[in-house]
Amino acid sequence: MIEFQNVTKVYEDGTKAIKGINLTIPKGKLVALIGPSGCGKTTTMKMINKLIAPSGGKILIDGKDISDTDEVELRRNIGYVIQRIGLLPHMTIEENISLIPRLKGWKKEEYEGRVDELLNLVGLEPDIYKNRYPLELSGGQQQRVGVIRALAAEPPIILMDEPFSALDPISREQLQDELKSIQNTIHKTIVFVTHDIDEALKIADEIAVMRDGEIEQMATPRELLMDPANEFVRAFIGENRLKDHQTHKQVMNIMRDDGDGFHMMLEEEEYSLIPFDSSIKEAASLLLTTGKPYLMVMKDDRKIGIISSSDILRTVASEGYREENTL
Template sequence: MIEFENVTKVYPDGTRAVENLSFRVEEGTTTVLVGPSGCGKTTTMKLVNRLEEPTEGTVYYDGTDTQTLDATDLRREIGYVIQEVGLFDHMTVGENVATVPELKGWERERIDERVEELLELVDLPPEEYRDQYPTALSGGQRQRVGVARALAADPNVLLMDEPFGALDPITREDLQDEFLEIQEKIHTTILFVTHSIDEALKMGDRIAIFDMGELVQYGTPNEILSRPANGFVEEFIGDDRTLKRLGLIRVEEVMEPVADGEIRAVDDEPSAGVVAPEITLDSALSRMVQEDVDALSVRDGDGRLVGRLTRERIQSTQRAHTE
């Protein structure tokens, strides 16, 4: 879907923002660009929609050199979400979301249906929020509107530049979780910029780690945690690699399934808290520590008991991932 081939970007003052960059973003996946400030990650993302132009090399969009495409048309095909959101405060939520479809000449009925669909998708009921103005919304709600607007014209590619960076930690985590659920439904190709390795590990199917304009490692979260390419990557990831790897494993992957005959016994355990099968092992371990228990019962969205997770089970998983 997106490919960088020997791409270099040099600014007029001689600053080399990215150097000989080559990697491919597969269709329907989320690739996170991560690294310290000034490492070239945002420049790389902007090369996709031609907000920046390469000095050397080629950026391909769906197999076509972006330099052969009209920049305005290209940007209308690509969704764009930024940290500051950039909503038009003089326009209602519905009008903000409808911006790109209107520019593309969609019929009114189609636009209205799309606005309603997207506001529902980002958990902003249209009957309540469509006619509100952005100034009346919280930061998290404004960010949801920004995501809806970026998705309005059903783009093949979505660029997200520190989209949750300005939010408080709780709101940020909630929106991360919500966006992962949205991505499971829409399967859009996403480039996501962040400076946080924890956010990269949570959000990305693949992670591109940058240092001083160079791509130093590109791989899955598990590959990066298990085989850091060099000392910089090791230091950037941090010392708690084992705990971070628990954040990549869901409870349902390692829990002890509960058979019908065992349901009463597990239900009767007074020490067992309750968790959902889709949460990660690091969250489950935190729950055990907070509640001072050694076992958790696992229940699905309908409240059905589906398994049991013990502290011993988590520890054995940790050992397996350090061998």
């Protein structure tokens, strides 16, 4: 876990880049830092591996103040992917990936298998790419190597500063998917800086929206879409994305989480039960015949969702009515 406690950063020329942030990045989670250019994302990130020293406040990793930690040791335990890839041009791909493991004293037979495993993970055939130099790879391939290099020594923390920003949209989506599936197996603590709200919504467990050296909101993608904290966050997410989630919001408004799952705030007489694999037509006719405003969607005797007549109308209006459509 990484904790920022009232952290400030004033650069030597007087620029107040960070104005007292409190931020908790839970162990094993991917937290995205997002916000406009100059809001302090890179500054925040570089304070974690001590490339930049805070002017005030404290940063703790697993409860330990990092100002007491040796920075070389600290950085060996923190993978870092910088924006412009940062592969060393005079080293082969294998040498690049195994750099930190070698610095940590791993033996050749220990890191060799690891290099192959990582290259396979991002779809680069080890026998073809291992002995090439970075400039003999495409931009997207270099970026993949940049990402797996940060994973090579299995650091518990990985910092990624706009790692996919230089990529075309297709490679970018691919790498996002790859990162997500890698994270599903390795569960590292990842801080991921991006400008791209769709990227953040797709890959992050939690998103910190920053503005002008402050954190405006820290929330899960779902919470952010359902309940943006203020106008700035709303504008940053964009009205279209918010609108797409209005249906979810309606459902959430009539449900309440008691800690042991969702409980209805609806009275029993306001809904009738319907199996989850029913068709839209069956749902519509049940609403009509019962005169009740809601349907409770059931699967294996569990309540899994609520549908209102306006949800049905909205679905039909946006997707058209087809006989075979199910809930």
